[in-house]
Amino acid sequence: MKRLANLIESFAHAEGPPPERLGAFLRWALAGAFPVIGGMLVISVATGVTEVGAAWLVGWLIDHAQSLGPEALFAELWPVMLAVAGFFLVLRPAVMGLGAAVTALGLQPNLYPLVLSRLNRHVLGQSLSYFDDDFAGRISQKAQQSARAVTEVVTETVNTFGFAVAAVVGAGILMAAVNWWLAAIVALWIGAYVALVRHFLPRVRARSKDRAAARAVVTGQIVDTISNIATVKLFAHGDFEDRAALNALAGYRDRTIRFGSVAAAFRFWLMLLAGTLPVALLGGALWFWSQGLATAGEIATAGLISTRLAQMSGWVSMTAMGIFANIGEIEDGIRTLSPRHRVIDAAHARAPDAVRGAVAFEDVRFGYGRREAALDGLDLAIAPGERVALVGRSGAGKTTAVSLLLRLYDVEGGRITLDGTDIRDLTQDGLRAQIGMVRQExxxxxxxxxxxxxxxxxxxxxxxxxxxxxxxxxxxxxxxxxxxxxxxxxxxxxxxxxxxxxxxxxxxxxxxxxxxxxAPVLVLDEATSALDSEVEAAIQDTLETVMRGKTVLAIAHRLSTIARMDRIVVLDAGRIVEEGSHASLLARNGLYARFWNRQSGGFINLAAE
Structure with missing residues (x-):
């Protein structure tokens, strides 16, 4: 049992990003598991062969029993009967048990974590813009949906189609040994069955994809509401959010009905076709027996084969419908999960050596992909150990600058350096290990x-x-x-x-x-904005100690917290408009002085007037 459970390395890394085409995606997701999958396919074929062999043995035994008569039956056939009993009691259960064990211990427990860990690893490497454009709950649901669907596609395919192909081919050969007309009936029925499947399963696949997309919308809506439940309650919008959830659920219900209509029609025509096989095959065998062209054992074999294939056709088709439904869900997941990373390490990227903390923005331009630039030609050099504050109106580019320094996004023009090295030549993890950051949120x-x-x-x-x-x-x-x-x-x-x-x-x-x-570089983005005055005063003393010897880049709207910085840089519309010490900027009586006056009494004076 333990050996079967360890046949696949459950958390192995995949090479490169997930491909966007289904076949390539499955090869990427399942790399390393194919030997076990192939072995299970062989076992499934062997299971199908034993089913056909069982029907042949029953017919062969009946014919021999009839030829010997009751008096001589046990006297002469007891070794053969023991062998037949061994087939049914030992060989057949062993093959089926092995298949069940490989599926239950080797495939199912390992494929899901294998695929999900690879998808999760890829998602974790996405830049912030990827997560800005989607719901966290929807991304999570897509990853889990795709991993589950891949697991079910693999296990159902190897368990069902190896068995089914072996059984159908064996049945055709067996019927041909009885009479070529019976083999022709089997071939004709298989052709009709394939035509039915080819007609319905693409529709099942497409509508399953639509249903999966609608389910993800429901998940995203509910997660978005719950994540912001405090806002919902503060604005008394429970009914509004309920209607939004109902609208999403209505879309899911509509697509589920469309899927169900195809499934129901497929099921009906399938059962009708399945019923024709026993009628045609068993009826044909009886007619040939009446003409002296078939034995009683061959009638029994035809009956067993026909009923078994009829039962199997329903099972295989419903399994195939489930497989194609899962394929639709995989394709829906691929659209969300396969986008390439926008921020990647260069092939020659390295971790930084001992960091002094010199930071430079050189003609940096960035606009989140839009025409309007959040930063437009930013030039700023910060010496090792220097403490610099960024000040400006909301939207001036302060937080964008520190996000680019951490390489949460890549610059659209210019470059940022750490100790003279372009940060794009450093590994992302190596860069961020050198920067400590406290964000406002x-x-x-x-x-x-x-x-x-x-x-x-x-x-x-x-x-x-x-x-x-x-x-x-x-x-x-x-x-x-x-x-x-x-x-x-x-x-x-x-x-x-x-x-x-x-x-x-x-x-x-x-x-x-x-x-x-x-870390040698410290970034503070409104790091004390949520503190009361007494605690802030105590923490400011702590920060003075923490900042000692570090390169500091601080953002603060509360200017009293950054007045003691070595240099204050004022941004406006993505550009530096003023810089200097607190005292020099006040003396300049520019934008910084206006900010300071408003916070230190401007509003009070205005109210007094």
Whole structure:
């Protein structure tokens, strides 16, 4: 059993991205599993041969029993009867049992994780723009749907069609040995069966693809609503979201009915065709027997073959319908999951060496693929250990700049360098390992507080994690955490996206995570925006220590938090319009001075007037 379960390496990597054509996609998804799949196909053929052999043995035994008569039957045929019993009690069960074991232990438990791990690995490598354009729930559902469908296509195909082909070919040969007319009946019936299948299965495939797409819309709609449930409740839009879900479900229902209408018609014509075979084959065998051209054993063989093929035709056809339905789902999944990575490592890319932290934006242009540029010719050089703040209106390009530095997107013009090396010549993981970042929208996993902080340095000890939490002023509130399973403190889970925490608590855990990472370049995107004034003042002192000796790029709308930076760069419409120290920019009385005046009393003065 263990050997069968380990025949396929369940989590093996695939070569390259998933292809967009069905056949190539299946070869990519199943690479490494084909020897086991081929072995199962051989076993399936052997199973089909034993079924035909069983029918022949029954007919042969009847003919011999009839020729010997009851008196001599057991005296002369007992060795043969023992052999026949051995066939039915040992050989046939052994072949079928082996096939069941290979399917249940070798294929089904391994193919699903093999395919899903490859798809998941490819999805994880996509750039942020891929996820910006789709629902997270829909992408997840497509990956799982495709992995399940590939598993079912493979197992059903090798179990069914090897068996069916061997049984049909064997039946034709067996009937030809009785009478060529009976073989012609089998051949004619097979031709009609193939024509029926060729007519219906492409329709099944197309409508299954439509049904899978509609199901994904339902999943995406429901996940989108649940992910934003707080907004739904705040705006009292439960009825609106219910109608949106019902509209998606109505589309799924309509496509399911269209699929069902084809399936029902296929089933009816299939059963009608299946009924003709016993009538024609058994009737023909009886007629030939009446003419002295067939024996009683051959009648029994024809009867067994005809009823078995009739039963098998229904089973095979419904299996084929399921296979083509799954193929439709695979093709639907391919459209979502196979796009090439937009941000990829160059063939010569390397991990950075010891990093000093010099960062430079050289004539950088970027617009998310649109005509309007978010950054338009940005030139900015940051020396190792220098602390630089980016300031500007919303949409000025501040967050875009740091996203490009982390290579979450690739520049559309110019280049960004780290210690003089174009970041496109560095591996993405190697680059990001050198940059610690705290974002305004802090991401949390539904894992323990300990695991969330340790994400910054997976090899860190518990003591190091707690020390980082203390520096981020998170230790005290973490000790008071308790989740719905009774786990407390650092072992308490934080809920999906950290919903059990306040915004300030999430930011403090994110700061602890970055403190633990201890990267030479530090990016702060509104890192203290969710903190109250008292906690922010304490954390600012911590940040002063954390920033010491690091290259810092900070974004803040609350200008008091960046007044002590070495240099402040003011962006407007994707360009640098001012830069200098806090004092020099105030003296200049430009855009930065206007921002500062508004935040430090401009609104109050206006209200007083």
């Amino acid at each position: 802090t991401a949390m996993f539904n894992r323990s507080a300990m695991e969330n902080i340790r994400y910054g340095s997976p090899q860190a000890s518990d003591a190091e994690v707690m020390a980082a939490a203390e520096r981020a002023h998170a230790h005290e509130f973490i000790l008071g955490l308790r989740d719905f399973k009774g786990r407390t403190g650092y072992g308490a889970h934080l809920g999906e996206r950290g919903v059990k925490l306040s915004g300030g608590q999430r930011q403090r855990i994110a700061l602890a995570r970055v403190i633990l990472k201890n």
